[in-house]
Amino acid sequence: MADAERPPIDKPCGEGIMPDGLAAARALGIDLDAAPGLRFPGIRFWEGATSVEARFARGPGLGIRRTALHQALIDHAEQAGVRLAWGTAVTGIDGERVHAAGERVAAHWIVGADGGHSRVRRWAGLDACTRQSLRYGFCRHYRTAPWTGLMEIHWGDRCQLYITPVAEDEVCVVLISSDPHLRLGEGLAQFPAVERRVGNLAALPGERGAVSASRRLRAVWRGNVALVGDASGSVDAITGEGLCLLFQHAAALAAALERGDISLYESEHRRVGRRPGLMADLMLLLDRSERLRRGVIGAMAWHPPLFAGMLAYHTGAAI
Numbered sequence: 001m002a003d004a005e006r007p008p009i010d011k012p013c014g015e016g017i018m019p020d021g022l023a024a025a026r027a028l029g030i031d032l033d034a035a036p037g038l039r040f041p042g043i044r045f046w047e048g049a050t051s052v053e054a055r056f057a058r059g060p061g062l063g064i065r066r067t068a069l070h071q072a073l074i075d076h077a078e079q080a081g082v083r084l085a086w087g088t089a090v091t092g093i094d095g096e097r098v099h100a101a102g103e104r105v106a107a108h109w110i111v112g113a114d115g116g117h118s119r120v121r122r123w124a125g126l127d128a129c130t131r132q133s134l135r136y137g138f139c140r141h142y143r144t145a146p147w148t149g150l151m152e153i154h155w156g157d158r159c160q161l162y163i164t165p166v167a168e169d170e171v172c173v174v175l176i177s178s179d180p181h182l183r184l185g186e187g188l189a190q191f192p193a194v195e196r197r198v199g200n201l202a203a204l205p206g207e208r209g210a211v212s213a214s215r216r217l218r219a220v221w222r223g224n225v226a227l228v229g230d231a232s233g234s235v236d237a238i239t240g241e242g243l244c245l246l247f248q249h250a251a252a253l254a255a256a257l258e259r260g261d262i263s264l265y266e267s268e269h270r271r272v273g274r275r276p277g278l279m280a281d282l283m284l285l286l287d288r289s290e291r292l293r294r295g296v297i298g299a300m301a302w303h304p305p306l307f308a309g310m311l312a313y314h315t316g317a318a319i
């Protein structure tokens, strides 16, 4: 495994792992039960003064700093005997060779897990998309006791603010929108209830921005190269399903390689992406239409089992 960065690797992220993501990690042998972070038992939506909340059907999600998650993944990889090369940028691939740190390393299989801007994807000729749209996320951390035990999504005018409690004294706040110029400080004004909580606090160092891509590729493997995680396509960040998909891709690819048939990976990749893709479409529809959003969130607030049903579907507990 080669990564251009060095641990602990941080990344702009909402830092919420849904219960299906925790289950997917567990299926890989990564038990995040002991990892530092805060469990959140469900989700709350806010639209103006209207709110609706529901608990997850199968145990809590986990709010966890990316640096802590990264350490847990490193520990697991080391225990599994993976050789980890940090600060090692991969600069090219050819056939069964990977170019890194001035060397050509022999590799029977090459797995591109190099994120949304994947170069491995380009080198392997897998950039062709059946769909692609971009939004922009900006993340800040605040040193404050979480005022909510749930993960909260506040819906605004063509943007959302989501809040994840990640420690007893820290929350992660993300603003996401289609406007690359809308920064968190400015966007916060749309959400007075949150602004009252954090507006006077100094954000912890390290505000970061990132592109949240909705991207579906025509193919996720070619020859001896396969893509996993964001490199292989992604759903909008508002779903909180990116990490779950990454773990599911890893398990699906390992199973396909074990059976000696990499083509099995393609169909499994499509299958696991279907539900998050559908939920992302629904959420982006709510983002685009204020009228629809008010109607849907109002209806769910009036009849909360609707929201509980949607959340159960979202996290794979209803199928």
Ligand SMILES: Cc1cc2nc3c(=O)[nH]c(=O)nc-3n(C[C@H](O)[C@H](O)[C@H](O)COP(=O)(O)OP(=O)(O)OC[C@H]3O[C@@H](n4cnc5c(N)ncnc54)[C@H](O)[C@@H]3O)c2cc1C
Binding pocket: 002, 003, 004, 005, 009, 011, 012, 013, 014, 015, 016, 017, 018, 021, 088, 089, 090, 091, 113, 114, 115, 116, 119, 136, 137, 138, 139, 174, 176, 210, 211, 212, 228, 229, 230, 231, 234, 237, 240, 241, 242, 243, 244, 246
């Ligand atoms: C604003 C925002 C909020 C989000 N919130 C959530 C959330 O709450 N919950 C959730 O589950 N998901 C969330 N996501 C999605 C989640 O962050 C991603 O799905 C996840 O990080 C994908 O992991 P990855 O390993 O595929 O890619 P990355 O995390 O991008 O990792 C790629 C790695 O590849 C390395 N790399 C890249 N190029 C090279 C190279 N040439 N050589 C060597 N190494 C290289 C990088 O250094 C990096 O370490 C969010 C995304 C955004 C943008």
